[in-house]
Amino acid sequence: xxxxxxxxxYQIYPKSFMDSDGDGFGDLNGITSKLDYLEELGIDAIWLCxxxxxxxxxxxYDISDYLQIxxxxxxxxxxxxxxxxxxxxxxxxxxxxxLNHTSDHHPxxxxxxxxPDSEFHDFYVxxxxxxxxxxxxMRACFGGSAxxxxxxxxxxxxxxxxEQQPDLNWDNIEVRKQLYEIINFWISKGVGGFRFDVIDQxxxxxxxxxxxxxxxxxxxxxxxxxxxxxxxxxxxxxxTWSADIQSAREFSDPRGKEFSMVFQFEHIQLDQQKGKExxxxxxxxxxxxxxxxxxxxxGLYNHGWNSLFWNNHxxxxxxxxxxxxxxxxxxxxxxxxxxxxxxxxxxxxxxxEELGMTNIxxxxxxxxxxxxxxxxxxxxxKGYSEAEVMQSIYARSRDNARTPMQWSDxxxxxxxxxxxxxxxxxxxxxxxxxxxxxxxxxxxxxxQKLIKLRRQYDIFTEGKFHLLLENHPQIFAYERTCKTERLxxxxxxxxxxxxxxxxxxxxxxxxxxxxxxxxxxxxxxxYQSFMVLNHLPK
Numbered sequence: 001x002x003x004x005x006x007x008x009x010y011q012i013y014p015k016s017f018m019d020s021d022g023d024g025f026g027d028l029n030g031i032t033s034k035l036d037y038l039e040e041l042g043i044d045a046i047w048l049c050x051x052x053x054x055x056x057x058x059x060x061y062d063i064s065d066y067l068q069i070x071x072x073x074x075x076x077x078x079x080x081x082x083x084x085x086x087x088x089x090x091x092x093x094x095x096x097x098x099l100n101h102t103s104d105h106h107p108x109x110x111x112x113x114x115x116p117d118s119e120f121h122d123f124y125v126x127x128x129x130x131x132x133x134x135x136x137x138m139r140a141c142f143g144g145s146a147x148x149x150x151x152x153x154x155x156x157x158x159x160x161x162x163e164q165q166p167d168l169n170w171d172n173i174e175v176r177k178q179l180y181e182i183i184n185f186w187i188s189k190g191v192g193g194f195r196f197d198v199i200d201q202x203x204x205x206x207x208x209x210x211x212x213x214x215x216x217x218x219x220x221x222x223x224x225x226x227x228x229x230x231x232x233x234x235x236x237x238x239x240t241w242s243a244d245i246q247s248a249r250e251f252s253d254p255r256g257k258e259f260s261m262v263f264q265f266e267h268i269q270l271d272q273q274k275g276k277e278x279x280x281x282x283x284x285x286x287x288x289x290x291x292x293x294x295x296x297x298x299g300l301y302n303h304g305w306n307s308l309f310w311n312n313h314x315x316x317x318x319x320x321x322x323x324x325x326x327x328x329x330x331x332x333x334x335x336x337x338x339x340x341x342x343x344x345x346x347x348x349x350x351x352x353e354e355l356g357m358t359n360i361x362x363x364x365x366x367x368x369x370x371x372x373x374x375x376x377x378x379x380x381x382k383g384y385s386e387a388e389v390m391q392s393i394y395a396r397s398r399d400n401a402r403t404p405m406q407w408s409d410x411x412x413x414x415x416x417x418x419x420x421x422x423x424x425x426x427x428x429x430x431x432x433x434x435x436x437x438x439x440x441x442x443x444x445x446x447x448q449k450l451i452k453l454r455r456q457y458d459i460f461t462e463g464k465f466h467l468l469l470e471n472h473p474q475i476f477a478y479e480r481t482c483k484t485e486r487l488x489x490x491x492x493x494x495x496x497x498x499x500x501x502x503x504x505x506x507x508x509x510x511x512x513x514x515x516x517x518x519x520x521x522x523x524x525x526x527y528q529s530f531m532v533l534n535h536l537p538k
Contacts, residue, residue: 004193004235004260005305005461007044008451009094009348013313014051014073015059016404017351019416026404026415028074032082035089037433041354041444042451045092045235047195049313051079055105057164058142058370059402061197062103066182083190092192094235099179100198101165108178109166113150113157123175124166125158125206126150138209143374146206158206160198162370170202170220183228193235193260200240200247212242218250221258230257235346237307238262245299252304261305261346267292268315271322279375279392284322286493290467290476297343297465297478306345310336311353316400320359324495324527329356329431331527334446334515335491338529339476341450342489344465349447351405355436356443359400360425364390368422372397408434446515453512457533459485474498475524484536487512491529498524506534 018030028051038046050060053068060070069076083093102109111120127135127147134147134156140163147156148163158167168175183194199221203214221238229236236259238251243264251262270288273280300306310318319325323332333356341347364376372393379389399422406428407414413428425431436444454460463480474494480487486506492498502522511518514530 001461002233002260003044004346006455007235007346008042008454009045009047009235009346010038010041010043011047011049011312011348011350013049013351013402015049015421016402016415018405018407019418019420022416022418023072024416024418024421025072027072028069028078028082032078032085035085035091038091039089040437040448041349042448042455043091043349045094045192046086047094047237047348048096050096050098055103055164057103057162061098062101062105062162062165063098064103064105065107066097067185080189087190092235093190094193094195094237095186095191096195096197097183097186098197099168100201101159101161101167104164104166112166113153116153116155122172123169123178125169125204126153126155127158127206128154129156130154135206136209138206138211142371143378158204160201160204160211167204168202170216176220176223180224180227183224187229187232187234191234193237194229196236196238196259198241199238200242212240213247218256218258221251222256225257225259234260236260241265245295248296248300249304252300261307263307263309263312264296266296278396279379281392281395286473286476287471289493290470293343293476293478294465294467301344301464306343307348308340308343308345309348309350310340311350311401312348313350313401314398315350316396317357317359318353319356320400321395322493325356325358328495328527329358330443331515331525333443335493335527335529337443337447337450338489338513338515338531339491339493341454342460342478342480342487342531344461344463344480347454350401354444354447355406355431355433357403357406357431358425358427359394360403360423361394362399362423364393366423367393367397367399369398369402372399406432408432446513449513453531457485457487457512458482459487459533463487468504469500472498472500475500477504481536484538486534486536488532488534489529490524492524492527495526497526500524505532509534 015026017026018034019026020029051073052063053065053070054060054062069079086093108120108123111118112124134145138146140146142162149156159165200212203217204211205214238259240262243262248262251258271282271284272278273282318336319333323336403425404415404420409429413424436442459482463482466479468477469475475498476493477490500522509532512531516528518530
């Protein structure tokens with residue numbers, strides 16, 4: 001079995017994890033200093049958000065040199081130290097690579113805009129045009145046109161994100177060769193795998209207004225596999241906002257030789273209005289979440305592999321989103337973990353999730369995220385009220401996930417001796433790693449126990465999923481079955497008591513974990529959850 005099928009991955013947003021030199025920004029040496037903490041949690045690998053040289057227009061997802069470390073984070077020697085120190089603790093480092101676009105500061109782009117005859121001009125997507133008349137009406141993900149005019153060339157270049165993030169032209173084989181060399185450079189450094197940012201958008205065809213799932217997408221990812229990480233037992237995960245069951249099977253079926261798995265986001269988009277933007281809020285219906293989880297658990301069974309996550313650097317804190325970050329913060333954080341960790345797939349913990357960290361509310365002047373600021377100005381200009389816009393930002397801003405890690409109740413939450421780049425959540429005095437480590441019933445220790453259980457029992461890896469109580473308005477329940485074992489997971493996904501049928505528990509249930517005292521009662525307190533194991537007759 002591939003090692004990553006039993007692994008748990010911990011995502012680090014370096015800027016906000018731990019600052020070792022007092023400049024207010026987290027860095028590589030800060031991460032190295034916390035490896036013992038991560039080893040105690042029990043994780044197997046660290047997904048490291050980009051630490052490459054970057055102007056930081058999009059917090060490092062605009063790369064100007066793939067082979068250099070940004071001085072904000074340290075040096076290549078610091079990177080080598082992190083890789084080697086992590087390896088001593090049996091922790092692999094997963095690099096985050098952005099191969100759909102570069103920064104406009106990248107030497108390739110600087111040369112591309114010098115002349116249409118430059119050898120690098122075809123590294124990007126240019127089209128002829130006149131000022132004020134872009135090739136088409138395509139919009140960028142961060143707002144505005146997806147085309148930016150270069151007067152000296154009398155051409156537009158294409159960018160799916162900020163104008164400072166020009167898209168690479170994957171149709172050019174020289175682009176692909178250069179990118180494969182970059183991947184192989186990091187493999188030679190001893191990394192354990194890669195997360196590929198917006199990889200479903202590399203095969204874009206802007207003339208046809210196709211951004212995701214272009215016709216050559218899987219041909220490109222197979223070629224990348226063959227020329228780089230294929231056959232090396234590395235973990236690879238593609239970020240694919242557009243993925244459906246069929247494309248996810250193609251990406252993650254081992255016979256297809258593409259990736260270990262993909263991130264799909266269908267479950268994460270359930271609490272926004274249909275056909276609208278993520279800022280257009282809607283209540284989450286538990287029935288919808290059940291349907292989506294059921295679809296992906298059954299759809300990829302024996303045909304691929306799931307990634308399991310509630311949070312990442314782009315998403316709000318799950319305990320504030322679908323839990324209750326006030327009176328039931330700890331118990332609802334544990335419930336959400338129980339639900340996720342019983343599923344088939346590889347779980348991802350986003351930094352601070354294991355502490356039950358929450359969203360933050362800031363005045364607009366204190367937000368740093370480009371997407372958030374663009375949204376604010378765009379919607380205010382369209383006539384939305386300040387209150388409406390801020391409600392959306394409080395719920396959805398990417399800065400919710402980016403507030404500095406809360407290590408202790410000391411100054412700046414123990415994150416930095418300097419002035420943190422982004423405001424720290426004021427609740428750090430109550431919610432911090434120091435407190436969590438000292439409390440055996442903490443959210444941290446609950447995650448630690450879940451990680452141990454997934455290693456101990458093969459049913460977490462191999463068991464077949466079956467949804468239970470499909471129409472229950474409060475309870476999310478399912479079972480996993482494998483050979484002579486049955487894993488039962490029951491979660492009260494609400495702040496009201498609930499009841500479940502007695503026959504679900506089976507004969508002689510063995511309790512694996514529970515977020516409240518387990519009594520074999522059919523009554524559930526608000527957000528109560530548990531896992532039990534039944535041994536089936538042979």
